[in-house]
Amino acid sequence: MKITISEVNKHVGEEVTIGAWLANKRSSGKIAFLQLRDGTGFMQGVVVKAEVGEDVFQLAKSTTQESSLYVTGVVREDERSPFGYELTVTNVELIHAAVDYPITPKEHGTEFLMDHRHLWLRSKRQHAVMKVRNEIIRATYEFFNENGFTKIDPPILTGSAPEGTTELFHTKYFDEDAYLSQSGQLYMEAAAMALGKVFSFGPTFRAEKSKTRRHLIEFWMIEPEMAFCEFEDNLQVQENYVSHVVQSVLKNCSLELNTLGRDLSKLENIKAPFPRITYDDALKFLHEKGFDDIQWGDDFGAPHETAIAESYDKPVFITHYPTSLKPFYMQPDPNREDVVLCADLIAPEGYGEIIGGSERIHDNDLLQKRVKEHELDPETYKWYLELRKYGSVPHSGFGLGLERTVAWISGVEHVRETIPFPRLLNRLYP
Template identity: 60%
Template sequence: MAEQTAPRVDVDDLGQYVGKPVQVWGWLFNSRSSGRIVFLLVRDGTGLVQAVVSQRDVEGRVWDQARRLTQESSLKVTGTVRADERAPGGFELLVQDLELVHLAVDYPITPKEHGVDFLLDHRHLWLRSRRQHAILRIRSTLVGAVREFFDREGFVLVDAPILTPAAVEGTTTLFRTDYFGTPAYLSQSGQLYMEAAAMAFGRAYCFGPTFRAEHSKTRRHLMEFWMVEPEMAWAGLDDICRLAEGLVSHVVGRVLERHRPELALLERDTAPLERVRPPFPRVTYDEAIEILRKNGAAVEWGADFGGDEETILSNAFDRPVFVTHYPAHIKAFYMKPAPDRPEVVLGADLLAPEGYGEIIGGGQRIDDLELLMRRIEEHHLPKEAYEWYLDLRRYGSVPHGGFGMGIERVLAWICGLPHVRETIPFPRTLYRLYP
């Protein structure tokens, strides 16, 4: 091969090099031929570009190489950039040279239809498809937007431990492990630790993986998922709701700003996303019960809402809606009772529109030591495991609260996906731990 002097560039940057020779290093996504021309669709991780190989313009070696390339073979392409509105991304390469780096043999994911189980078995390769690529690029922006928002709002990032000595969200959904002879559990939430961080920094958040050993096969559940959990000292329920709607609005705005092509590829109607602006509507649990009954749902006061009920409620509004003041007995032990009505708590769930259900859950925490001790006893939790948590009420307790937002559920809603399994690179579901 002749000495290469053309610069290597990303597909996303080809517009800066129109009329100039460049190199693109990537993988063959697809190819087709038309007589004396071969069209190579090359992906490099930033985008797709059509590389046009004309038999009359290249050496015989290059022509033969282009014709025998297989799907997902890795290669280096040298060519001149040409603007073409019909081409993917608006540009194409007129090939002068190419170098085969590795010839892929019998790539298992072909352009034909494959079942979901097959694709999940090959998740490590499925990530290369255009749909999965679009979803995970949006996820990356979503994560960045979350961090951007909390940095702007003055929150300190404090990492919570993944191995914990006790439950946060109930003892029935814990993954247990051995910690040198002592039982330990994979974290269900970093919230309790963020309460400690809020007492030190005023505003803190953690962002990481959480685990729930739920025997659930619904389209909204994963055993391992990512959650962002802010916590604020001196905060009431209104403060918490305002922070939540600000976060969601910011995240949706960033995705719309940067990923309209990806949303179009996913065939996502963006009109509902355009309406995601604060303030969000709020209804109490009592009002939600009335809405459900008017829509034919046979639900009794005191029952928790499932997917069907959440769908009915969210369909009654054109943007995310808060449901507040749930019955105390269906919420976590640390939720603060309403002063004028102790049978309900100062909590709020945020339901996404279009039937996507709860994406945020939170509220005020009990800041009274005696009440928190009673709640721990009523829930049959080991007091000794929560002594450090009780210390937060012994030494300078103040009103405080926060919430948790599940990244995968938010991403499923924004992308209009039917199941959360596509929202995380390697999903962990009830029957799947591979790859």
């Protein structure tokens, strides 16, 4: 019977065959331990010389790292194994012998591993990160589907920019200028006016020359948009969504989180509601902590966000940023025109902003005024302005960066490990 490693719990005591690669091995004179992987998981196969033919034992001992095999054996429960099971091998069939596999069990430098990303993905750690990423994606669809959202796919090629063109990749769309999308938000607002509650999930691009551990050139965004939704409603959706995702990963990826050495107690605490602090109060806090260089109207950088987050054991909302710091479409606070009804959600443990969101301007005159103030072309944004002309309503939305969220939940240091093939400032290969 041919099965996968993920299915062995259903076949204890039975003889099965697993198609696998040899991740690693060790052997003595009379026993060989094969570390097997098949994409669904990792499992140890034990080959005892006295229990198999000489040819099988010699093949097990001589097979090289990352060679592909069909391994037959009896599934046994094993409390010593993190996986909980091992395979008592009865036969090994070589499919393909790998020669001089470049990523050996020794330490390798980051650049070397990135050059071999197509192979590095096979490692136990990278496998665990990708499984956590997959669970976050699964839980995302689950949350929004269960809460009445419709998935909408905004275009990747756009003729305008939601937040200015300085960080966009420019291209030609036949005889017109076009840009790779940095956000689907404006299109999602149009979709919300048609379908009420919508979300998108797709690639976005920023031509930002950043080399920090939080930045990618190409990354994935989850962008919900909700009609008849005001600022406070928006925050509640965000904290419920993030709580759902974290608890789903805890429930379904415990083995992977243990492989990554993640402190589970820090994730178990991530449940709504989340604490909130205004920009003004955050600024006072930073001054008390010795950050004298930052003044009202300045944006917070990574050290500032980290200092604020360290005061909480959950993600924290920083709300009501100065109007001058934020994009043209954000709704001003009705009590203070110098700040907007927005929030950034800062993850704990130094992982920085994972969500940016706001209530959107729904007044046509005010939005037209903002377009002029930001020196944007009214003709380019004509369709967007028309959303306020024909049945405008209060509406809100947000964007969650998938890779930063994966990094935080996984506990990995750099976002380059959170996407299968990262696009970085100086990396377009492989």
